Amino acid sequence: MALSQPIFKPTIPETNFIVSRGAKIRYTSIGKGRAIVLLHGFLESLEVWFGNDFSISLAKKFRVIAIDLPGHGKSDCIGYVQKMERMADVVKDVMDNLGLRRYVLVGHSMGGYVALAFAEKYSTNLSGLCLFHSTGLPDSEEKKNDRDRAIKMVKRAPSKYTNSLVINLFAVVNHKYMKKEINWIRRMAAKTKKQAIVASLEGMKIRRNREIILKFTTCPVLFIGGKRDRVIAFTAIEKQAQLPKTSKLLMLERVGHMGFLESKEISSKKLKTFAGMCFSKKINSSA
Numbered sequence: 001m002a003l004s005q006p007i008f009k010p011t012i013p014e015t016n017f018i019v020s021r022g023a024k025i026r027y028t029s030i031g032k033g034r035a036i037v038l039l040h041g042f043l044e045s046l047e048v049w050f051g052n053d054f055s056i057s058l059a060k061k062f063r064v065i066a067i068d069l070p071g072h073g074k075s076d077c078i079g080y081v082q083k084m085e086r087m088a089d090v091v092k093d094v095m096d097n098l099g100l101r102r103y104v105l106v107g108h109s110m111g112g113y114v115a116l117a118f119a120e121k122y123s124t125n126l127s128g129l130c131l132f133h134s135t136g137l138p139d140s141e142e143k144k145n146d147r148d149r150a151i152k153m154v155k156r157a158p159s160k161y162t163n164s165l166v167i168n169l170f171a172v173v174n175h176k177y178m179k180k181e182i183n184w185i186r187r188m189a190a191k192t193k194k195q196a197i198v199a200s201l202e203g204m205k206i207r208r209n210r211e212i213i214l215k216f217t218t219c220p221v222l223f224i225g226g227k228r229d230r231v232i233a234f235t236a237i238e239k240q241a242q243l244p245k246t247s248k249l250l251m252l253e254r255v256g257h258m259g260f261l262e263s264k265e266i267s268s269k270k271l272k273t274f275a276g277m278c279f280s281k282k283i284n285s286s287a
Contacts, residue, residue, distance in 0.1 A: 010050040015074070020093040023076040026068040027094050031059030034127070034279045035103035036271070038066040039091065039111030041133075041257075042200055043162060043189035045073030048108075051184060054260045057268045062275060065103075067094055069114065071196025082196070082203040088118035095125070104128035104275045109231065109257065110200065116210040119217060128278030130222040130271060133257045135232050136211040136240055139204065147205040154197050161197070162189040171228035171256035181261050211243060220246040222274045224267055226255035248274055 015028045028046060036058055038049045046066035049055040058064045068075035070082055070090055078086055091114065095103065104127050107115030112134020119129055139147065153161045166186045170178055214221060221244040225237035234251060241249040250270045255262040 010047060010053075012047055012050055015046075017074075018094055018097045020090045021078075023070060023078045023090070024074075025070070025076070025090055025094060026074040027065060029063060029065045029098065030055065031061075031063045033062050034275070035063045035065055035100050036275055037091070037095065037103050037105045038064065039069060039105070039107040039114050040066070040072065041109030041111050042204070043072070043165065043192050043197070044108070044185070045188055045191075047073065047188065048185070049260065051181075052261055052264045054264050054268055057264070058272060058275075061272055065094070065098065065100075067091060069111065071199055072192055077193065077196045077199055080195070080199055080202070081206070082199040084113045084117040084203060084207045085121065087114045087203070088121055091118055092122055092125070101125060102127045104130065104278050106130040106132055106271065107134055108132040108260070109134050110204060113204060113207050116213055117207075119219075120210060120213050123217065123219070126217075126219045128220045128222065128275060129217065130224065130274065131237070131240075132224045132267075133226060133229060133232055133237075133259060135236060136209065136214045136243075137236065138207055138209045144205050147201050151198050151201050154194060154201070158194050158197060159190060162186065162192070165189070168230050169257040171226065171254055171262060173228065173254055174256065174262055178262070181258075185258070185261075211240065214240060214243040217244055220244070220248065220274070220278050222248040222250070222271065224250045224252065224259055224270070226252050226257060226259055226262070228255060229257045231257045 013028045013030045049066045055064045071077035105115045112131040223241040225234040241247050252259045252263045259267045
C-alpha cells in the first residue's frame with residue numbers, strides 16, 4: 001500500500017467561532033451539499049483533518065464541518081472534567097448555529113466517544129455515524145489507572161507525556177516513513193493546555209458504556225480500524241461492528257491509530273461512499 005504524502009503546513013479555511021454556554025468554540029466549514037461533521041481525537045485539533053487534504057477530498061462531494069473540541073485547538077476548556085456528554089452539547093450548538101438538522105457525524109478516537117454521546121442525546125439529527133479508531137466501550141479498571149498515572153505525569157511534565165503518547169498513535173512499520181507526520185502531531189499536541197489535557201483524561205475515564213447505543217441506533221454506522229492500532233485493537237472494533245442493525249467495517253492494513261494520515265486514500269473513499277449511501281438511504285447489509 002502506498003503511503004500518502006501529507007501537507008504539514010496545511011492551509012486552513014477561514015474559521016469561525018460561536019459561544020457555547022460560556023465557552024468560545026472554533027469551527028470551519030467547506031464545500032457544499034449534505035454535511036459531514038468531523039470530530040478530532042485527544043490532543044488534536046480541527047487542523048488534523050486538513051494535513052493531508054482528507055477534508056478537501058471529502059469537500060468535493062459534501063459540505064465538511066470540522067470542530068475544535070473543548071480545550072483543543074482554539075476552543076475554550078469547559079471545566080475541570082470535560083464529560084463526553086457536555087462536549088456533545090457543544091457539537092450540537094455549533095450545528096444548530098449553522099442551521100443544519102441532519103448530518104453524518106465522524107469521530108476519531110476521543111471524538112468517537114463524543115459522537116456516541118451525541119447519538120444518545122440527539123439521535124434524530126444523525127443520518128449516519130462513523131467511529132474512526134474508536135469504541136463504545138468504557139475504560140477498563142486498568143485503563144482508568146493508566147489515566148490516573150497520565151494525569152500525574154501531565155501535571156509534572158506535559159511535554160514528556162504528549163511526546164510519548166503521539167509515537168504510539170502510528171503503526172511501528174510507518175515510523176521511519178512518517179517522521180514528519182509524527183512531529184506535526186507532536187507540535188499540535190504540545191499546544192494543548194495542561195488543564196485541557198487533564199480535564200479530557202478525567203472525562204474519558206468516566207465515560208459510560210455505549211454499546212447499547214450502537215445496538216439500537218437506527219442510523220447506519222461505519223467502523224474504521226487499523227490492523228496495527230496499539231490504542232484500540234481492531235479485534236474489539238470488529239466485535240462492535242456486529243451490534244448495529246446496519247453496519248459497515250473497514251480494516252486498514254499497515255495502519256495504527258491515524259488512518260486519515262496513514263491511509264488517506266482508502267479511508268476517505270470509504271467514508272465518501274458511506275456518507276453517500278446514508279444520505280440516499282441505499283445502505284444494505286454488505287460491508
